Structure formats: C-alpha cells, structure tokens
Amino acid sequence: MRRQLSLIVFMALLAGGLAVPRPGWAVDPNRAGAAAIAEAPAPAAFLKRYERLEQELDRLGLPPLFKGERPDVLPLIRDAALKSTNVYDASGFRYLTLHLLLLNESDQPQTLLTSEMSLVVDGREMRMADIPRELHGQVVDSGGRLVPLTDALPPLSVTAPPQGTAVVPVVFAPISSRDAVPALRLKYSLNGKPFELNLNHTQQAALELSVERIGPRGACVLAEVGGILDPLNAADFAEELTALTAQGARRFVVAWKPDSPPPSSFVMGWLGAAGDLESSVFGQFPALPTELKEFHLAAIPEGTPTELLEDSELVKVHADVADAVSAALATALPRQTRADVLQELSSGHALCRAAALRYGTVQLLPSDVPTVLRFLSDPGSREARAACAGLAELDDDRSRKALEDLVLRGAPELAAAAFEALAASRFASHIELASRLIPKLTTIPEERLLEILGRSGHPAFQSRVLAAARNSDPRIRVAALAALRGAARPEVHGILRDALRDSDPGVRDAAFASMSALISNGDTALLRAATDEALRRLAGNEESPTAIGVIQNTRDPRAVPLLVRRLEQDPSSRGPMLELLGRIGGVEALAAISRNYESLDPGLRAVAIRHLWLQQSPGARELALNDVATRDPALRERCIAVLISDASPDAVRAIAQALRDCTGGDGYPLANALASISTPEAIDALMAFRASPDETQRMYGVWGFRQIWDRSPASEAVSTGMSLLSNDDGTRPDVLSSAESYMDLALELDPLLPQAYSTRGNIRLRREQWEPALRDFHAALELQPDDDVALSGVAIAWVMQGRTADAFEWIDGVTPLYTDRPIFNYNVACVYGRALEMVRRQPDTQERRRKEEQYLEDAFRSLDRALRRGLELADLMSADPDLASLRDEPRFQELVEQARSMRN
Numbered sequence: 001m002r003r004q005l006s007l008i009v010f011m012a013l014l015a016g017g018l019a020v021p022r023p024g025w026a027v028d029p030n031r032a033g034a035a036a037i038a039e040a041p042a043p044a045a046f047l048k049r050y051e052r053l054e055q056e057l058d059r060l061g062l063p064p065l066f067k068g069e070r071p072d073v074l075p076l077i078r079d080a081a082l083k084s085t086n087v088y089d090a091s092g093f094r095y096l097t098l099h100l101l102l103l104n105e106s107d108q109p110q111t112l113l114t115s116e117m118s119l120v121v122d123g124r125e126m127r128m129a130d131i132p133r134e135l136h137g138q139v140v141d142s143g144g145r146l147v148p149l150t151d152a153l154p155p156l157s158v159t160a161p162p163q164g165t166a167v168v169p170v171v172f173a174p175i176s177s178r179d180a181v182p183a184l185r186l187k188y189s190l191n192g193k194p195f196e197l198n199l200n201h202t203q204q205a206a207l208e209l210s211v212e213r214i215g216p217r218g219a220c221v222l223a224e225v226g227g228i229l230d231p232l233n234a235a236d237f238a239e240e241l242t243a244l245t246a247q248g249a250r251r252f253v254v255a256w257k258p259d260s261p262p263p264s265s266f267v268m269g270w271l272g273a274a275g276d277l278e279s280s281v282f283g284q285f286p287a288l289p290t291e292l293k294e295f296h297l298a299a300i301p302e303g304t305p306t307e308l309l310e311d312s313e314l315v316k317v318h319a320d321v322a323d324a325v326s327a328a329l330a331t332a333l334p335r336q337t338r339a340d341v342l343q344e345l346s347s348g349h350a351l352c353r354a355a356a357l358r359y360g361t362v363q364l365l366p367s368d369v370p371t372v373l374r375f376l377s378d379p380g381s382r383e384a385r386a387a388c389a390g391l392a393e394l395d396d397d398r399s400r401k402a403l404e405d406l407v408l409r410g411a412p413e414l415a416a417a418a419f420e421a422l423a424a425s426r427f428a429s430h431i432e433l434a435s436r437l438i439p440k441l442t443t444i445p446e447e448r449l450l451e452i453l454g455r456s457g458h459p460a461f462q463s464r465v466l467a468a469a470r471n472s473d474p475r476i477r478v479a480a481l482a483a484l485r486g487a488a489r490p491e492v493h494g495i496l497r498d499a500l501r502d503s504d505p506g507v508r509d510a511a512f513a514s515m516s517a518l519i520s521n522g523d524t525a526l527l528r529a530a531t532d533e534a535l536r537r538l539a540g541n542e543e544s545p546t547a548i549g550v551i552q553n554t555r556d557p558r559a560v561p562l563l564v565r566r567l568e569q570d571p572s573s574r575g576p577m578l579e580l581l582g583r584i585g586g587v588e589a590l591a592a593i594s595r596n597y598e599s600l601d602p603g604l605r606a607v608a609i610r611h612l613w614l615q616q617s618p619g620a621r622e623l624a625l626n627d628v629a630t631r632d633p634a635l636r637e638r639c640i641a642v643l644i645s646d647a648s649p650d651a652v653r654a655i656a657q658a659l660r661d662c663t664g665g666d667g668y669p670l671a672n673a674l675a676s677i678s679t680p681e682a683i684d685a686l687m688a689f690r691a692s693p694d695e696t697q698r699m700y701g702v703w704g705f706r707q708i709w710d711r712s713p714a715s716e717a718v719s720t721g722m723s724l725l726s727n728d729d730g731t732r733p734d735v736l737s738s739a740e741s742y743m744d745l746a747l748e749l750d751p752l753l754p755q756a757y758s759t760r761g762n763i764r765l766r767r768e769q770w771e772p773a774l775r776d777f778h779a780a781l782e783l784q785p786d787d788d789v790a791l792s793g794v795a796i797a798w799v800m801q802g803r804t805a806d807a808f809e810w811i812d813g814v815t816p817l818y819t820d821r822p823i824f825n826y827n828v829a830c831v832y833g834r835a836l837e838m839v840r841r842q843p844d845t846q847e848r849r850r851k852e853e854q855y856l857e858d859a860f861r862s863l864d865r866a867l868r869r870g871l872e873l874a875d876l877m878s879a880d881p882d883l884a885s886l887r888d889e890p891r892f893q894e895l896v897e898q899a900r901s902m903r904n
Helices: 002-012 043-060 199-207 234-246 265-272 321-329 338-347 350-363 366-376 382-391 397-409 412-423 428-440 446-456 459-468 474-483 490-500 505-520 524-539 545-554 557-569 571-584 587-595 602-614 619-627 633-646 649-660 668-677 680-690 695-710 715-725 733-749 754-766 770-783 788-800 804-818 822-839 846-868 874-879 881-886 890-903
Strands: 073-084 094-104 110-113 118-121 124-127 139-142 145-148 157-160 165-172 184-190 193-198 209-214 220-225 251-256 294-298 315-318
Touching: 043 073, 043 094, 043 199, 073 139, 073 193, 073 199, 094 110, 094 139, 094 157, 094 184, 110 184, 139 165, 157 165, 184 199, 193 199, 199 234, 209 234, 220 234, 220 321, 251 321, 294 321, 315 321, 321 350, 338 350, 338 366, 350 366, 350 382, 366 382, 366 397, 382 397, 382 412, 397 412, 397 428, 412 428, 412 446, 428 459, 446 459, 446 474, 459 474, 459 490, 474 490, 474 505, 490 505, 490 524, 505 524, 505 545, 524 545, 524 557, 545 571, 557 571, 557 587, 571 587, 571 602, 587 602, 587 619, 602 619, 602 633, 619 633, 619 649, 633 649, 633 668, 649 668, 649 680, 649 695, 668 680, 668 695, 680 695, 715 733, 715 754, 733 754, 754 770, 754 788, 770 788, 788 804, 788 822, 804 822, 822 846, 822 881, 846 881, 846 890, 874 890
Parallel strands: 220 251, 251 294, 294 315
Antiparallel strands: 073 094, 094 165, 110 157, 118 124, 118 184, 139 145, 184 193, 209 220
16 A cells, blocks of 8 residues: 555656556445444533533634534534554555534434535545445544444434434544644534534644643643543644744643543553654654653543553653652753752742752752751641752751751651651761661651661661561561662671571561562572572462562573463463463473463463464464464464464465454454465465455455565565656656666566556556557556556557547446546546547547547546545646647636645
C-alpha cells in the first residue's frame, strides 16, 4: 500500500495520463448495521456535560453548537479515534470512529438515517456509505474495542426516544489529509432536518484545558485537563504546548482534574512517546514539541491504561499534582537567583512553595534562615517537611538548632523529616549532629530510623545499622536487614548468612531479600548462599517471589525438578515456572514444557512455544502447526513467528488453513505470514485467496501480495524510474528510455512485480509501442488482476491499434467491478478521450458524429464519477494528452474547476 499511495502521485503525472488506483467498492447501505451499540448516558448526565461544553465553547471564543433556538435533539461526541490501521508505515489507511450521542428533549421520537451521514474532511465531503469494500476486513478501534470495520458500522437508522438518549456508532474511511488532525465537520439529519457539527470545535471545548506558568520565572507549565483528551483535540493540546515552548517553557506538568474521564491507551502511548524522535508509531498524531526537557503526568484518572508510559525516558508519572510540580522544579530551582527563590517563598504559587523550600534553599544565605523557619508553623503541612530539607542546605547554627529541636521534640512525622534532612546533608556538621542525636531519639520509631539510615548509606551510620541487625527484637532486625541492601561489606555478608538461619520467618525473609538485592547489584559473595536458600524455598513449595528472582539471576539447573513439580501441581504458579524453566533451558526443562503443553491456557502456550523455539527444540514446530489457528492473539503471533522461520510446505498449509477458517476480519497477520514466507507454495496459497468468491478471503490474498510487492528488492528501481516520469520533462524520449531501463532492471530483480510491468506498459504507450505495452499490461494483470493502470492501459492500447470494439467490450466487462474507484474512472475517461481522438480522424459521417457524441458523454460521465469519489488531480486533467480531445468542451473546464476547488 505504501508504494501504491506513491503511485497515485507519480503515475498520475505520466504523460499517458494513467493514474494508480485507490481501490475499493462502496459500502452497501442495506448491509450496514453490525455495530455493537455502546451504552447511552442518562439524560441528566448528558445535559450536564452538554452545558459544560457550551460554556467552554463560549470561554474559548468559539461559535456555539447551534445558532438561534436550541434544537429538540442535542448532540455530543464520545470515544473519538482518528487512527491508522498500520501505525508503522503507509501500508494502512486512516479512519475516524466515534459515538454520536443524542438527547431527545421532545415528546416525539427522532430518527437518524445513518446512510445519509457524511463527513467533510478539509472541505471534501465523504459518506459513511462509500467506504471502499476492500477495507471491510480491516480492524479498527471503535469505542476502545478492536473490531472489523464492518462491525463498527451503525444500523441503517437509530431512533432517540422521547425524553431519552441514543448512541450512533460512526466510522469514516479512508481519511485522506496532509494534516495530523484535518478540519472535520459531521453532517446528519433528524426526521429530515439537517444538522452539522464542527468536530474540531466540539472536541477542543471537550478538552477543558487550562494552562498557567508557575514557579520562578514561569519555569514550569501546569496544564490541567478537565475533560477528555482524545485524538481529535490532541492537535489543540499539542499546539498549546508548542506555543509555550516557543516562549521558552521546557518543564511541563500535565494533570487531570478529579472528574475527567480516562484517556485511551493510544493517547497515553502518544504522551509516553514524547521526546522519542525515532518513534514512528504515533507519526500520524500531532507532534509534541521536541524542546520538552521534562514532562510529568499527574493525577491520571483511574482506569487509564498506563502500560505504554513505563518505558518512556522523558515522561514521569506522579500520584498527585504537588509531587509532579516539585519534581519538575527540582532541576530549575537550584539555578535560580536568591531573589527568585525568596519571591517564590513569599508570593509564589501554592504548589511551588514546597519545591522552593526543598530545592531552592541552596541559593539562600544564612540570613534567610528565619524565612525558611516560618514554614514550620504548620507541622502537618507539605511545606513544613520541605522546610526541613531546606534548612539542611543552610550551614548555620540556627538551622541546625531548629532541626535538632524538631528531631527531639517534634511530631513523629516532622521529626523523621528533620532527621532525614540531617542524615542526607552535604555538610559534615549536619551529619555529625545526626550521629549525636541517634541515642537521644524518642519521637522516631526505630524501624523508621533504620529505614532513614539505610537510605542515607553514610558510613557514619553503618555501625548503628549493623548493631540493630543483631538485635533480639525481630522487628528491629527486619528493619536493619532491609537497611543493609546497599552495604556490600564482609561483616554484612556474615550477618545476612546468620539471619537466614534465624527462627523468625520475617528475619529470614528480610535477609533473603537483602541478599537478592546485593546479588542484583553485582555482589557475587552471597551467590551460593542465596541460591541454596532459593532452592530450599522452592522445595518447600513456599510462595517466594524473591526465590524466583534469585533463580532468574543464577539459572541454576538444580532448580529444574523443583520448578517442574510446581508447574504440574500448582496451576496458579504456572506462568513464573514456565518462564524460569525456559530461561534455564536444557533437556529436562524443555521436555517438561512440552509434556505439559496441552494443559496450558493459550497465553501460557505462547510462552511455552517461545522458549522451546529459542532453545531450538524441534517440538516447537509441531506445536505451532497445531495451534496457529487459535483465536488467542498472543499464541497465534508466536505460532506465526515459528512457522515463518520454518517456511516449510507444512507451515504454509497450516497457515493457509487457519486463514480459511478466519472470521471477523482478523486474518491479516496470517496473510502477512504467507507473504513473509513467499515460497512457491505460499504464493500459490495467496493466489487462491485472491481468486476466492468470498470477499474477506479475497482481501486477504490482495493484502498478502501487497506485502510481497512492498518488500521487493526491485522497489527502489521502480521508484527511481517513476521519479523520472514525474518531472516536467517526463515526455522526452531520452527520459522515457531511461525510465524504461529502470523498469527492465526491476523486472530482472523481481519478474513477479506487477507495478514494474504496468509502469513499463505506460511508458511504452507514450512511445507508441502498442503491442509491447499490451504484453506488459497483460503480464501485470496476471500478477495483480485489479491493477487499474493495466486494466485501462489494455483498452487504450487497443484503441490506438484500431481495436475500439475490443477496448469497449473490455471496459464494459471490468467497470461494474471497479465503478467506485476514482482513479479507475479517471483512466476510463482517458480511454474514451483517446477513442474520441481516433474517431475524429475519420471522415465526417453521421456514424462518426454519433460515436463522437457517445464517447464525449461516456468520457464526461467517467470524469464526473471520479470527481464525486474524491479525485483532485486538476493539474493532471489540464495537461493530460489522453484528455486533449475533451479540452475545448465547456464541461471539461467546469470539471477542472470543480477538481481545483476540491483541492483548495
């Protein structure tokens, strides 16, 4: 598809005028109606959200939803998704899905005919009923569910009951636009009365975005989302951030208000990709500014999928807004002037004061200690705890005295904050004070004290922690052992080994956890002891994630029989056991995985096959052959990967059978697998699918061949030759000869590439080599029966040979199949244009005039059909020699202007 899209541009500029198709058939409105209807909101909730939307439109200075009197039926948009079926490259198509919510405030039912709905994209109107049929099997996101496009279509009509609500599923495809989020207007009728919604405006208002710069010199941007962030208003969101970066903002906090609905996983993935310049997954989303230095997300609504944020290098997630703001300012405040920090403490934003105390006091002077001390007046506040950290940055007797008083006499939480500030200080005097205070502590629980000392890691506190690790109180020992996780010293090793033999299980667990942490940090002295303890726990069937982690680290083969026993006897632990057995490997482990395969659920079977294949077990192939027809996506993906690597005739047969059994449009990974294998058996299978009478099966075959052609080693030669033809001198004999030589080279590299044949055929048409052109077009059609260029090229070649009857019979035979393809209709017009040119060379007779009138009518009918289906090639129409015979006709100029207005 990627190359096909480029062909639309390049081939349209060929002097012969043949353009490359965007293939498909229209949706039959009588067949629509398979969509699962989402739940409609209650009228009261609907009305509340509608009124908020109107208020936000007014605040933004946008037009109201309706001018004049409010209609009886109010609309809202929910679940908007503007995405591509392939986010990695151009082989997919863009689509829009959403739910149109209706609130009927009248006493009469109101009916909407969905076949009459349309979408205006950048000024070009398209109907939902005109979705090309070849797209029907593709999977789209409808209301957060991935479903075949046909299942996202609405019923033929939806009725909103009196005083009630209704939901109308909406899907439009393909969305063709150069913009990430084009101008979108949804048009619909209720009981025959037309309505129109500006989707860009409604969703911009639905975002309810408020933005302010806070912190010293506006160092942080706080953007709060009160509504829904979706793919339609993402452009407004990105534009706001971009404008702020142009003003110098680099640190951003994006927070959601308490009643905001959760964003989709795709939106969260887009945010998570911020700063990743190499990510192509969200290439069709509006670009977030590359100048972002820090990007913090806070108060994310419950239920939001956040998995795609976990691997982001830039994005940090926080539980609340104050933590996010503090983190964002952590690097900014130490670089501010003393005056900036003092101003922030005296009159700055409430969310910034704690950050200024914690990170800005490094710029203050001892004379500023009283300013910091003021924030201790409310012991339970965030500012008071931050002030403790700030005082530790001031090497002054007053700051030390204040911290000492808090440690000895403050409330427990503030006392702990004060002691931690001293223990983490960069000043030796503060560390010395903390050491002196330890014996006097009465307000800080011992366990909390040990936690603070362990986090500090300063050698001055090691003896205190080591002593606590030998304490007779198990609670104290557990806290101390946890504090030793960063201390790789010989005496620590002995303490941990001794603790493993303690009678208290909590002590043993704490020692084992610390051992595991030290091993992960490279301390090999405890490797044997920790492994033995892990094996002991596995042998005792203990639930011990630490034991699992140690075995993952050591991969000790002694664990295999213990893991196999757990695998076979404890269904709840099968996942971790399989992973461990696969990581350890070996004959015994692999035999156990294979032996237990049939008892595993599909998700675990995928894990099993992956490990068997990685360990080069021959059993993986047989299991993949048997399970490739599964409906479980993870298992099928793993089976496909194994069978692609195998690429045997058995693998092809299994994949093809699974593809024949597919329902609901989920067979594209299998078709792609056949394309990846590309052996003669795989090609034959795809040809059988392409010739199938079943529409979905046929689309699988078409898709598979497109993948093969996109991966062809000859594609670069074809692209180079086509680029020559796209230039203004693309009609010169030397250029045509050079372009043809590239097609010859392409066919030497890949004699099964239809685009090379159809392009060379078009070149030969321009060189008036009719018979060679025919041979190329027929060769292209053998490989790609629906190639528009070749379909119409055959007819043009016959016309130019005087075989007009054959040409028209050919066109009449294929037109019903491709009547809704704009480029095909354009090329048919070219056929009639050439036929008109030939007939005008004949003597003037009544028969000639009859044919001339007929050819004119047929040519304009085809051009009109092409324009009504979205063709915008006004410049090509004006210069195309195939249409030269039409150029003096007034109707032709009208159509050119129509095409030009569509483009504008």
